[in-house]
Amino acid sequence: MLQPESIIHLQRLEHNAAVLQKIVSDSKIMAVVKADAYGHGAVETAQTLSAFGVHGFCVALVKEAEELVDAGIENPILHLGAITQDALSIYSSGQVRCTISSKDDLKLLENSGMDGMIAHIKVDTGMGRLGVAMENADELFKLAGKSTRIKIEGIYSHFSTAEEEDTTYRELQLSRFKHIIEQSRQFLPEVSFYHIANSAGIFLSKETHFNMVRPGISVYGVSPLGKPHKDLKPAMELRAPVAMVKNYSAGESIGYNRLYTTTDNENIAVLQAGYADGIPLSFSKGGQVDINGKLHPISGKVSMDLITVSCLDVAINQGDYATFWGSEIPDLKLEILAKKYNTIPYKLLTGVTARVKRVYVNG
Numbered sequence: 001m002l003q004p005e006s007i008i009h010l011q012r013l014e015h016n017a018a019v020l021q022k023i024v025s026d027s028k029i030m031a032v033v034k035a036d037a038y039g040h041g042a043v044e045t046a047q048t049l050s051a052f053g054v055h056g057f058c059v060a061l062v063k064e065a066e067e068l069v070d071a072g073i074e075n076p077i078l079h080l081g082a083i084t085q086d087a088l089s090i091y092s093s094g095q096v097r098c099t100i101s102s103k104d105d106l107k108l109l110e111n112s113g114m115d116g117m118i119a120h121i122k123v124d125t126g127m128g129r130l131g132v133a134m135e136n137a138d139e140l141f142k143l144a145g146k147s148t149r150i151k152i153e154g155i156y157s158h159f160s161t162a163e164e165e166d167t168t169y170r171e172l173q174l175s176r177f178k179h180i181i182e183q184s185r186q187f188l189p190e191v192s193f194y195h196i197a198n199s200a201g202i203f204l205s206k207e208t209h210f211n212m213v214r215p216g217i218s219v220y221g222v223s224p225l226g227k228p229h230k231d232l233k234p235a236m237e238l239r240a241p242v243a244m245v246k247n248y249s250a251g252e253s254i255g256y257n258r259l260y261t262t263t264d265n266e267n268i269a270v271l272q273a274g275y276a277d278g279i280p281l282s283f284s285k286g287g288q289v290d291i292n293g294k295l296h297p298i299s300g301k302v303s304m305d306l307i308t309v310s311c312l313d314v315a316i317n318q319g320d321y322a323t324f325w326g327s328e329i330p331d332l333k334l335e336i337l338a339k340k341y342n343t344i345p346y347k348l349l350t351g352v353t354a355r356v357k358r359v360y361v362n363g
Contacts, residue, residue: 155188242318
């Protein structure tokens with residue numbers, strides 16, 4: 001059956017986790033597996049990293065937490081999203097930790113009738129999204145410290161500019177977070193974890209590590225810093241099979257809108273993949289694929305289901321595979337592609353759609 005495939009290398013996930021653990025020393029890793037583990041498969045990723053020894057996982061949605069619990073994942077799971085009345089039961093066992101961002105969140109939990117809940121308090125130190133405002137944090141800590149239903153396990157925040165060369169704002173947020181930690185100790189002396197570092201924070205500032213970190217894209221072998229990291233290994237290889245090879249004479253047009261016209265006799269390989277699989281339309285202009293270790297240009301417009309590439313002077317056959325990213329060729333590293341097409345690696349990874357077959361290998 002001809003269909004695009006996302007090859008997920010599980011040992012590379014373990015390798016990346018080992019690289020990160022070495023950098024952060026004894027700090028606990030809460031690997032971010034939201035958005036189906038950035039397109040890699042949340043359950044498979046969590047199973048692999050759990051076996052490696054990662055402390056726990058972060059998700060954005062209650063549904064994502066439920067998926068991990070239902071799959072038998074026993075590690076702590078931190079729900080980074082908002083608390084809602086209709087989903088309170090997910091926190092009843094204590095395995096799924098909730099995020100408290102306001103007095104209203106705390107009140108909702110207190111009125112739930114449940115005991116044994118575990119929570120982390122998020123403080124907005126400058127990201128401008130979820131989290132209690134700094135000026136209100138002291139009051140929230142005081143109220144949380146009086147709770148008999150809820151154990152406050154952690155306090156955290158999130159960087160806005162961790163990957164930027166200008167570190168001024170990152171340092172401001174870090175300073176604010178340190179102040180918050182000191183504030184919290186008066187009312188919440190038994191808090192176990194403090195965390196603010198994302199992948200960029202992990203690589204750029206040991207001072208941000210505290211005793212817990214939340215790496216996301218680096219777990220999957222991609223650097224957030226705009227260029228490949230020497231020690232990380234991309235876990236995903238996105239590829240598609242050659243469905244047909246056709247010979248065209250000079251002057252014939254290829255694909256929608258006649259974006260490409262042959263200038264000589266030319267063999268064109270038709271790939272079974274398109275934008276419905278997550279291949280960006282922007283790859284129509286200057287895009288390349290790796291077939292049998294050699295780069296070939298995308299010739300014509302990326303369509304919903306098919307992509308055409310020039311075979312050049314190389315023999316390409318039906319059933320050969322073309323790799324869009326994740327090969328050993330430097331030009332197809334996600335950091336390089338993202339810069340070339342003015343996007344971010346996160347979007348490329350999470351854009352791989354459900355109809356792409358996930359294949360998990362131990363290599």
